[in-house]
Amino acid sequence: MIRLPAPKPDVMARRPEIIAGLARLLPADALITEDARMKPYETDGLPAYRQMPLAVALPRTTEEVAAVLRFCHDNGVRVIPRGAGTSLSGGALPLADAVVIGLMRMNRILDVNYDDRFAVVQAGVTNIGITKAVEADGFFYAPDPSSQLACMIGGNVMMNSGGAHCLKYGVTANNLLGVKFVTIEGDIIDIGGTHVDAAGYDWLGIITGSEGQLGMVTEVTVRILRGPEGARAMLAAFDSIPVAGAAVDAIIGSGIIPVALEFMDRPCIHACEAFAHAGYPLDAEAMLIIEVEGSEAEQDALLARIRDICARFNPISMKLAESAEQSLAIWKGRKGAFGAVGRISPDYLCMDGTIPTGELAHVLGRITELSQQYGLGVANVFHAGDGNLHPLIMFDANDPNSFARAEQFGADILRLCVEVGGCLTGEHGVGIEKRDLMTVQFTPGELRLQRNIKSAFDPAWLLNPAKVFPLEDNPVLAA
Amino acid sequence: MITEAALAADIARAHAAREPLLVEGHGTKRAMLRPVQAARTLSTRGLSGITLYKPAELVISARAGTPIPEIEAALAEKGQHIIAEPPDPRAIFGGDQPATIGGIVATNLSGPRRIAWGAMRDHVLGIRAIKGDGEIFRSGGRVLKNVTGLDLCKLLSGSHGTLGVLTEITFKVLPAPEASTTLAVTVPDIAAGVRALSAALGSPFGVSGAAIINNRALIRLEDFSESVRYRAAKLRDTLAPHGDITQLDDPGLWRDIRDGTALAAAPDDAVWRISAAPSAAPAIAAALPNAKLLFDWGGGLVWVAGAATSAMHQAVIAAAGAGTYTLFRAPDALRGAVPVIPPEAAPLAAIGARVKTVLDPAGILNPGRMRAGA
Numbered sequence: 001m002i003r004l005p006a007p008k009p010d011v012m013a014r015r016p017e018i019i020a021g022l023a024r025l026l027p028a029d030a031l032i033t034e035d036a037r038m039k040p041y042e043t044d045g046l047p048a049y050r051q052m053p054l055a056v057a058l059p060r061t062t063e064e065v066a067a068v069l070r071f072c073h074d075n076g077v078r079v080i081p082r083g084a085g086t087s088l089s090g091g092a093l094p095l096a097d098a099v100v101i102g103l104m105r106m107n108r109i110l111d112v113n114y115d116d117r118f119a120v121v122q123a124g125v126t127n128i129g130i131t132k133a134v135e136a137d138g139f140f141y142a143p144d145p146s147s148q149l150a151c152m153i154g155g156n157v158m159m160n161s162g163g164a165h166c167l168k169y170g171v172t173a174n175n176l177l178g179v180k181f182v183t184i185e186g187d188i189i190d191i192g193g194t195h196v197d198a199a200g201y202d203w204l205g206i207i208t209g210s211e212g213q214l215g216m217v218t219e220v221t222v223r224i225l226r227g228p229e230g231a232r233a234m235l236a237a238f239d240s241i242p243v244a245g246a247a248v249d250a251i252i253g254s255g256i257i258p259v260a261l262e263f264m265d266r267p268c269i270h271a272c273e274a275f276a277h278a279g280y281p282l283d284a285e286a287m288l289i290i291e292v293e294g295s296e297a298e299q300d301a302l303l304a305r306i307r308d309i310c311a312r313f314n315p316i317s318m319k320l321a322e323s324a325e326q327s328l329a330i331w332k333g334r335k336g337a338f339g340a341v342g343r344i345s346p347d348y349l350c351m352d353g354t355i356p357t358g359e360l361a362h363v364l365g366r367i368t369e370l371s372q373q374y375g376l377g378v379a380n381v382f383h384a385g386d387g388n389l390h391p392l393i394m395f396d397a398n399d400p401n402s403f404a405r406a407e408q409f410g411a412d413i414l415r416l417c418v419e420v421g422g423c424l425t426g427e428h429g430v431g432i433e434k435r436d437l438m439t440v441q442f443t444p445g446e447l448r449l450q451r452n453i454k455s456a457f458d459p460a461w462l463l464n465p466a467k468v469f470p471l472e473d474n475p476v477l478a479a
Numbered sequence: 480m481i482t483e484a485a486l487a488a489d490i491a492r493a494h495a496a497r498e499p500l501l502v503e504g505h506g507t508k509r510a511m512l513r514p515v516q517a518a519r520t521l522s523t524r525g526l527s528g529i530t531l532y533k534p535a536e537l538v539i540s541a542r543a544g545t546p547i548p549e550i551e552a553a554l555a556e557k558g559q560h561i562i563a564e565p566p567d568p569r570a571i572f573g574g575d576q577p578a579t580i581g582g583i584v585a586t587n588l589s590g591p592r593r594i595a596w597g598a599m600r601d602h603v604l605g606i607r608a609i610k611g612d613g614e615i616f617r618s619g620g621r622v623l624k625n626v627t628g629l630d631l632c633k634l635l636s637g638s639h640g641t642l643g644v645l646t647e648i649t650f651k652v653l654p655a656p657e658a659s660t661t662l663a664v665t666v667p668d669i670a671a672g673v674r675a676l677s678a679a680l681g682s683p684f685g686v687s688g689a690a691i692i693n694n695r696a697l698i699r700l701e702d703f704s705e706s707v708r709y710r711a712a713k714l715r716d717t718l719a720p721h722g723d724i725t726q727l728d729d730p731g732l733w734r735d736i737r738d739g740t741a742l743a744a745a746p747d748d749a750v751w752r753i754s755a756a757p758s759a760a761p762a763i764a765a766a767l768p769n770a771k772l773l774f775d776w777g778g779g780l781v782w783v784a785g786a787a788t789s790a791m792h793q794a795v796i797a798a799a800g801a802g803t804y805t806l807f808r809a810p811d812a813l814r815g816a817v818p819v820i821p822p823e824a825a826p827l828a829a830i831g832a833r834v835k836t837v838l839d840p841a842g843i844l845n846p847g848r849m850r851a852g853a
């Protein structure tokens with residue numbers, strides 16, 4: 001288990017005063033302090049970790065967010081920003097002496113501009129909510145994490161979330177124009193705007209993916225795009241992982257950038273097929289889902305090129321969707337992959353390392369060996385074009401020993417990712433989950449530098465502390 | 480040839496001696512932003528060469544001093560290109576040396592393709608750099624997706640060498656298109672031109688360049704040939720209400736837009752770049768009646784050439800409105816006397832000063848480059 005810092009005794013002792021102070025800043029329904037009602041906020045998408053906070057604030061305006069932050073700053077109270085709480089790395093896990101500031105009530109779309117192709121939305125708007133607001137006019141917001149029905153744009157900004165289509169459209173960072181940013185001192189700052197590449201330091205860039213370490217975001221201006229004329233997927237199944245990896249290389253090497261290029265291994269194919277009955281080939285060791293965009297004729301031409309490339313690698317089977325419905329059927333299993341694994345195992349840990357795609361076969365081979373060594377099942381589903389792996393490690397949460405082994409197994413996979421030239425996390429963030437592995441990827445000097453940059457924004461380390469940076473050598477948190 | 484370690488040792492000595500340094504690659508953009516207050520120049524020109532290139536992984540790494548044409552040539556051999564299409568600074572700044580990759584990233588300069596595929600900073604995957612006290616650090620890596628730790632690649636991109644000396648850059652590349660074509664729509668004025676570009680960019684046809692020169696709205700398509708042919712035909716239908724359309728196949732056209740050559744600035748003109756919402760372009764044009772203008776990025780990037788006076792500079796600032804401006808090229812007298820980029824709100828400036836101190840404790844890297852006294 002990952003260690004959390006001791007609660008500040010003075011803050012715990014002043015809880016009634018702190019709650020009274022917050023109550024003066026917020027409408028009565030925006031402050032939650034009873035255990036029963038704080039329960040939904042005690043964990044996030046990493047439910048193995050739970051902690052009741054000091055209080056939960058649910059502001060509706062940027063000014064309320066600023067007032068709460070200023071109050072917490074002046075009173076030395078720690079703060080945990082929260083969107084939908086779907087973080088898979090424990091990024092939104094509370095601390096006992098911290099106030100959770102949840103932005104789910106800031107859920108309004110403020111402006112949509114098709115001429116300039118942007119939308120201004122509050123941080124608590126869901127990812128899908130942006131696309132829903134513009135799709136009737138043929139537009140969409142590109143980054144599409146699998147959690148898009150629930151996760152919020154503020155959380156996406158802070159995790160720099162990706163999705164199945166980021167091979168073509170990029171991740172959150174590549175689709176932002178501006179944010180309304182609130183500092184721990186309660187200053188409200190507009191960063192960026194409705195234009196690109198603001199002169200000066202790239203504040204938008206450093207804030208994106210900062211996991212709630214630097215300040216809070218209450219409004220986001222995103223780029224919206226006109227959707228393609230259409231899209232269709234194909235499926236190609238192979239009898240070995242290295243061969244499927246070579247096919248991926250050949251597709252990219254041919255000059256085609258599919259909008260999506262997803263990879264599933266045998267355990268994952270079986271889990272998904274049992275769940276979704278998508279017609280996946282059960283005799284395959286590896287399967288690719290490849291999606292292209294354009295007019296019907298363009299889709300046909302691209303799928304034909306890809307089929308010819310895959311044919312050179314002796315596929316067990318190939319299936320080209322002939323309609324949007326067939327395409328949906330191909331995607332159905334993939335989209336439900338996490339749920340499908342959830343049905344065959346009581347609990348699972350979703351890992352998120354990235355590797356150079358050339359290392360695919362080697363890394364998946366090692367993961368299979370580790371799976372045997374730890375006696376825990378693993379299913380692999382991931383974004384093949386960019387090497388972002390999602391091994392799902394299956395364990396039983398009722399057995400503490402099983403969870404401990406799963407955590408060690410996961411850590412071994414992430415060490416392996418770094419060893420082959422990759423990184424600890426491609427899109428889920430460090431949170432608490434990978435905090436203590438940061439020393440594997442960064443030197444002490446590099447970690448000190450990043451910590452010092454956090455200190456430049458948050459000198460007293462009140463914002464989402466105990467995440468991202470190891471506690472050791474930390475002058476503020478080491479207890 | 481020099482090594483990163485030697486450069487770091489040099490910077491550490493300068494740090495100890497509190498000696499300011501003018502940091503540059505080939506020095507092509509020395510006349511950009513403000514004059515640097517430093518007697519000594521530290522160049523990355525000796526730190527050159529491609530260190531890794533994996534076409535199938537869409538990744539290339541090069542030392543900071545590597546000339547852009549060398550990288551372009553290596554990529555072209557494998558049918559790939561630099562996504563952001565960075566300008567060649569020689570067109571605006573003169574000189575005979577090409578830009579280096581370090582200089583392009585440090586200034587975050589992007590060309591026409593930015594409108595569709597993102598800026599230079601969007602494609603930087605990893606950096607090696609030296610802090611102002613000589614300490615070497617890395618951020619990011621060599622994989623396409625990476626959210627591990629704070630993204631210092633973005634912080635250093637566009638920081639004009641004031642937060643660290645880049646020594647090696649790893650960035651994403653893409654296949655170069657098989658074919659490309661341009662539709663030119665004759666328009667009566669800028670407002671009509673921006674409307675045509677917005678219609679094109681709001682279409683499903685994957686426009687990768689959208690500029691206005693001399694009453695012509697120019698729209699570029701890049702893709703496989705069959706797609707380019709099909710989309711050009713579709714776009715003609717979409718754009719028909721906006722004016723007469725001709726089809727051009729002159730690759731030099733987009734190079735001239737990319738480099739700002741099409742602006743036709745006089746030798747003693749100052750040059751600005753304004754970035755604003757595209758729909759602001761007509762108002763910007765109206766506010767600058769005495770300037771030469773070139774519109775790219777759907778109308779959102781306005782290149783301005785005009786008299787190198789502070790009155791003209793004030794006019795550009797006023798015209799930029801809610802957008803952002805950069806005094807791109809000017810004589811020392813002007814660029815030393817005016818804010819060359821917009822000032823920041825006080826709380827952000829305070830954070831900026833602290834970040835600068837973290838990365839360059841003695842303030843020796845390019846002092847005065849972006850702002851007076853910083």
Ligand SMILES: Cc1cc2nc3c(=O)[nH]c(=O)nc-3n(C[C@H](O)[C@H](O)[C@H](O)COP(=O)(O)OP(=O)(O)OC[C@H]3O[C@@H](n4cnc5c(N)ncnc54)[C@H](O)[C@@H]3O)c2cc1C
Binds near residue numbers: 427
């Ligand atoms: C089933 C499932 C599938 C997923 N699939 C994907 C995927 O495909 N791609 C992907 O990238 N991720 C995926 N995720 C992870 C998760 O959904 C993303 O990280 C998402 O962006 C989190 O958004 P959220 O609103 O839930 O944020 P939260 O979990 O509430 O918070 C995330 C982090 O951001 C901080 N934070 C949140 N809002 C703010 C704010 N307004 N200001 C400052 N800090 C803030 C929090 O403190 C925390 O550190 C998945 C998660 C699940 C459960």
